[in-house]
Amino acid sequence: MNSCLFYEVLLYLNAFYFGMFGACEVGIALLKYAKFTYSGNAMLTEFLLLTFFCFLETGRIWLGRMGNFTERAIPVIFSTLLILPASAAVVYFLIWQAYILRLEYILCSVQLLLHATELVFAFLCIMPSSRKPVYD
Template sequence: MEKMSKVTNVNSSLAYEILLYLNSFYLGMFIVCEVAMGILKAINVSYPENALLTEAGIFSALCFVEMIRIFLGRRGNLASKKIPVFLSVLLTIPSAVGVCYFLIYQTYILRLEYIWCAVMLMFHALEFAFAILFIFTVCKNQQFD
């Protein structure tokens, strides 16, 4: 029984680490592409008053929260600490809300942005699931013989 618990812990930890690692690269690509699309839209499309600044502020906050979320998730996973991973799970909520804003409520949405945001939400969902598995396996009562 103890061997099965260790296998589950290792599998959820490994999958969670792989997802965080891939998401760190995807976040860099997402930021570059969204900034490029924002510049393209700012040049070619007329925005209502202060809409461009509002979207830029929301995007900056999203990037900041997402970087902290990934950092805490990786730090907690590698050290097998539940508190940083739990904080990372909590930060998934505002991060997913920010991505949903760019997916649905943005002033002008391009088709390519739908794809980028959908992939980001997929990362959030998978990381959320594996983080919960990781937290449950780390929080299990340890029995010492």
């Protein structure tokens, strides 16, 4: 089986999961804003981080799919590098928020699992495409 096929399936799955994740995080943020009191600019910080994460994850998925379709390693490498800040944003939502709900633990854990699995298959997809062709 081709590892790039599994990478594409993971990117496709993550595109749908990310849409659900973003919508749930916005809904949870609105719920928290209505129910809890935030000190300082914590709510603004969390909203800006969620906005940054949405743009970052959209670009990362787009680069990964574009690189996989064209079988070029450079966009897949950039997509793989963008997993690090995207995962850091998810870890913030998982651990360092002002208020964390149990649903967020579940959503963020699944998102981190998808990132880790995509990272493994991205490396497997990059390896064959980065080798120099051998001519006889």
